[in-house]
Amino acid sequence: MGSFLPKSKRSRSxxxxxxxxxxxxxxLFFGPPWKPIALKKQFEVYLEDRYQKDFTLKKIDxxxxxxxxxxxxxPGDDPSLHFYVGQDISSKEINDAYPQEVWKQEANExxxxxxxxxxxxxxxxxxxxxxxxxLSSDELVQLPEYKKAVSVRIGIxxxxxxxxxxxxxxxxxxxxxxxxLIREETIRVSYLAVDYGNKTLRVNYxxxxxxxxxxxxxxxxxN
Numbered sequence: 001m002g003s004f005l006p007k008s009k010r011s012r013s014x015x016x017x018x019x020x021x022x023x024x025x026x027x028l029f030f031g032p033p034w035k036p037i038a039l040k041k042q043f044e045v046y047l048e049d050r051y052q053k054d055f056t057l058k059k060i061d062x063x064x065x066x067x068x069x070x071x072x073x074x075p076g077d078d079p080s081l082h083f084y085v086g087q088d089i090s091s092k093e094i095n096d097a098y099p100q101e102v103w104k105q106e107a108n109e110x111x112x113x114x115x116x117x118x119x120x121x122x123x124x125x126x127x128x129x130x131x132x133x134x135l136s137s138d139e140l141v142q143l144p145e146y147k148k149a150v151s152v153r154i155g156i157x158x159x160x161x162x163x164x165x166x167x168x169x170x171x172x173x174x175x176x177x178x179x180x181l182i183r184e185e186t187i188r189v190s191y192l193a194v195d196y197g198n199k200t201l202r203v204n205y206x207x208x209x210x211x212x213x214x215x216x217x218x219x220x221x222x223n
Contacts, residue, residue: 070084070085100129151188163197172214
């Protein structure tokens with residue numbers, strides 16, 4: 001007949017197994033508890049050395065799928081500007097999206113008042129920025145303005161308004177005024193879409209440079 005462990009030893013073994021499972025599960029899904037503290041300091045030093053200004057970080061989060069850490073941060077002098085900082089999923093090196101969020105904020109601050117004034121019937125709009133701009137060490141400390149660094153994609157929701165023969169010229173005149181402002185301010189808009197209730201006007205970068213009349217815009221409207 002086989003031998004059995006005493007009840008007290010079986011209980012200790014069971015507790016040890018449960019403890020190993022609990023600790024292993026915690027480390028799997030949340031990582032070592034001391035790691036966020038160390039990485040928060042690393043992220044802060046990285047940002048302050050890179051941009052020569054103070055930043056505040058929020059809670060450090062762990063991505064258990066890629067085994068990396070990331071957070072949201074904001075400049076000490078602008079709590080409204082939140083941006084990503086974290087580890088690259090391949091190299092584990094620290095990277096961030098501070099310049100991209102600065103440029104997006106600048107674009108929104110300039111373009112939103114124009115859109116609100118011209119397209120009073122709009123439901124909402126979106127402004128996105130894209131860049132492959134490589135910043136020099138001097139530019140990291142003093143970021144160039146968004147007009148020099150990014151292209152902008154704009155979407156205007158006008159679905160409460162349908163284009164008809166009665167209002168077509170009036171609506172397209174608003175678009176023409178908007179494009180004129182964009183060109184005068186040398187803003188690099190790569191794409192503009194005005195989504196009406198019955199059709200969508202789409203204008204790309206080359207067309208934006210060439211459009212000079214309501215007729216030009218009318219030719220871009222789908223039938």
